[in-house]
Every structure is written in C-alpha cells, then in structure tokens.
Amino acid sequence: MIMDSVLFSPEDIEELQGRGIAVEEAEAQVHDIRSGFPYLSIIASASLERGIIRVEPDEQARYMDLWEEYLLSGGAHVYKMIPASGAASRMFKMLYNFLDAPYTKPEKPAEQYFFDHISSFAFYESLNEVCLRNNWKTIPKLIASEDYKAIVENLLLPKGLGYGAKPKGLLLFHKYKDYTRTAAEEHLVEGALYAKDRDGHVHLHFTVSPEHRRDFEALLSSVKTSYEEHYGVLYHIDFSEQLPSTDTLALHLDGSLFRKEDGRLLFRPGGHGALIRNLGALPSDIVFIKNIDNVVLDQHKSATVIYKKFLGGILIGVRRQIFSYLRQLDRGKPSHALLEEILSFMDSQLCITPPETLERDDLSLTTWIQAKLDRPIRVCGMVRNEGEPGGGPFIIREVDGSSSLQILESSQINMSDETQRAYFEAGSYFNPVDLVCAIQDYKGEPFDLTKYVNPRTAFVAHKSVGGEELLALELPGLWNGAMHDWNTLFVEVPLETFNPVKEVNDLLRGEHQSRS
DSSP states (O other), rough: OOOOOSSOOHHHHHOOOOOOOHHHHHHHHHHHHHOOOOOOOOOOOEETBBBBBBHHHHHHHHHHHHHHHHTTSOOEEEEEEEEEOOOOOGHHHHHHHHSSSSSSOOOOOHHHHHHHHHSSSHHHHHHHHHHHHHSSOHHHHHHTTTTTTHHHHHHHHHTTTOOOGSGGGGGGGEOOSSSSSEEEHHHHHHHHHHHHOOOOOEEEEEEOOOOHHHHHHHHHHHHHHHHHHHOOOOOEEEOOOOOOOGGGGETTTTTTTTTOTOOBBBBBOGGGGHHHHHHHHHHOOOEEEEEETOOOOOGHHHHHHHHHHHEEEEEEHHHHHHHHHHHOOOOTTOOOHHHHHHHHHHHHHOOOOTTTTTTHHHHHHHHHHHHHHHOEEEEEEEEOOOSOSEEEEEEEEEEEEEEEEEOOOOGSSSSTSSSHHHHHHHOOOOOOOOOEEEETTTTSSSOOOOGGGGGGGGGGEEEEEETTEEEEEEOOOTTGGGGGGGGEEEOOOOOOGGOOOOSSGGGGGGGSSSSO
C-alpha cells in the first residue's frame, strides 16, 4: 500500500471544502479503505426460537387495531419514505448485453422470453410509438424483419424512451384496463391505503438523484390530483437528495488516491446509508421505509396493506412499553423487581442482554437500561429465504459484551471462520427492506439519528471506472450499520409481500400482470 506524507493538494482541499467534507474526514476515509473494517461477531442466526417474532392470525388483528387507533388519534405523524435515486441500468443488463452481442436475434432464454412477451409490458404502447417515430415500423413489424436490436435501442437509449438512464420510479411498471402506472405512482396508492391520518393527509418522501428530481416532481404533480380524488386523501409529497458531504473517496488497488483524467479526486456516492440524514430530517414521528421497486398491482395489494398495518401496530405496542419503562425510571429509585422486569423484556423482545462485566447494583442497571432503551426503534419484516441475495437477521455480540439484533450482509461476516460461516448458512430469513421506524423519543423530541450509526460497519467494495478497478468506501447501510444502535424487532411476514423488480423480465411475473 502506498502511504502519502501529504495526502491532499491545496486544490484537493478546496474541492473537499466545497463539498462540505472536512479534511480530517477525508483522511479517515483513506485510512479506512486501506485498513478495512472489522467483522461483526455473530452469536446466532435469528430464528423463530429466538430473534424473530411470529404472530398468530388471531393476534394480528389486535396489532392492526393498534395501528388504526394511532392513525385516528389526531396525534399521528406518519411518513412513507421511498429511496428512489438509483438508475435502472442494472434492471436492463440482459438487454444491454444483447445489444453488444455479435448475434442479431435473441439466443438466450431470457432474451427470447422478453421478446415473446413484449406486448405484456406496461411500456409497450409507449415503446411502439417511438419505434414508429424512429424506424417507421411497429414492434411486430420490427420483429418480423428480425430488427430486434432497434426495439431495444428505442427502449434504452435517449433517442427513444431512455429507460436505461432513468430511475426505476419513473418507469411504467403496471398496466391496468384503461391506464398504466409507474412504480412511484404505486407508492402513492400504498400511502393512501395504510398511512392516511384522521384528516386524510398522506405524507410521502422520495429520495432522488439531483438530475432526476425535476422529472419526479413533474410526474407526481401531474397525477397527484387524480389520486387524491380517487382515494379521498390529500397528498404531501416532498423530495430530498443525497448530500455531497456524504460522498466518499476512491483509491487505486495499490492504495493511492484515484483521480479523474483532469487530475481531480474521484468522489462516489456513499451508498444508501448516507440517507440516514435524510430520514432524520423528516418532521415525523413514524416512518415506513420500502424500496421503490417492491410494488404490485392493486389486485395483489391486500397482503401489503395488511402487513404494513400489522408492523405499524407492533411498533406502536413496543414503543408504548418502552416509553412506559423510561418514564418510570425517570421518577427515580426504581425497585429491583422493576429493573428485572425490564431486563426480561429487553431479552425476550429485543434480544438485548447485558454484558457480564456490568455491575448488578440498581444504579448501574438503571443507567445501562436507560442508555439502551432511549434509542430509535425499528420493526423489520422478515421473509423466508428462498435464495435471494442480500442481508439477513442475526444476533451479534457487541464490543461492550452485550447482544443485539442486526441485519448483516455477507461482506460483514468472516466467512473464513467456520463457526461464523455456519451461522450465516443457517440463516433461514431474508431482509426484504420492509421497515417501520419510530424516530422521536419518549419526550416527543426527534432523535439525532447520526448518533446511532456504527461507523465500523462500513465496508470496502471493488468497483470500476472506465474499465479500471478501484476500491470504494460504502457507508454503513441504511438498514444495516446506520441503524446499528437502534432498538430492533424482527417480525415474520409472508413472502408475498416481497415483489421486487431486479431485472426487466420480473415485470412479467404474476404480481405485476393484470388478470384481465
């Protein structure tokens, strides 16, 4: 690894200051990329025996009633937050590969499947129009003349629909009898169905890229009134962008600073973990978080709505209990019996156990309990793992010797350690990014969410620019290390609530296709 005596030039420092990045922070980023990050220590995979809650159907109704009671209380402050900044280019990887292939007709099964069912996509009519405009032929005629690549070019490139460079939220996902809907519009519908307060207000917040913000604003402004009239609600839709101060530096594989052709430093977005600041800025009490592409047609929304209300009710219930305990502790001199009751609750519900080194006198226990309970709360839906890549739920040992529930990615686990790898492989649940969060304390004050991030859960990723490999720093993920020091519950939800669109042919699955 190259070690610099002076890392940054005066021009570098000027650029860092312009982005709002302190020189000390930039130096720390370089050090972290060079040295890497420690693995987390897993105690067990979260399971129904310990770590994941399964609620029987007759109990689900009680939690849904709790949620409705909260919405109708007059004191509800709910937001639905949708991370929507990523471009859809990965969604069309198969089609980009087809454009670059030496053959002109589809040869791979996925390619053939796309063209065989092309009329079933919600964007078909729009694509047909640009094919007529640019090639003077309809899609069927282009297929008949075996000009398949012209169709793909009209779908992906700027001369056509430009879908390859647009974010998923702006793509036509679903076709109904008389209209089509983008992914972003489906979130408007969801918000009306489970996040409407007593006065009919629905608050939605989209995190978007600066270059796409105007398009999001134009789309949602144009459709807002019609959805308000249909669902009898009043939407409040706002947007935020990932702050430049959360961008991170990149290094060459030898540890030297990666620079662009003009000699300036290369900055990369720090990942969705940077959005913890956007989340913390919301003027809200409770926030649902769900990815932009995890939406379904109206006829399949019942499970989504039921389990969103269900998770919301669980959050209200556990928050009520935590707040009650904190208020009792505030009164001073709690009984030892109360402290033991709280410890039992923390162990059974939150999988938090005190370190062996903790003194067991009442004063020490009270101080430790208050520090652990007075934190943001998240309830995370978990689905059975059926081979999906990504994070899973685990119980880990913290540095102080206590335990906690965490969502971990494989990169955070020491796979060379047989015991740790066994815990990872034993995991039977998957994180579908289905969260509901409480971000105000028991006194009604907003938490400073940046204080609950574990900076040692960032990781170094191998990326490339212009064909050259680099080392990039990914900030602690939004639902991973950025929420490390939150109080957490994992709750089992059915797989039918998880319907992401990772690649274009996913839109041909049943939950994205109208029965009609």
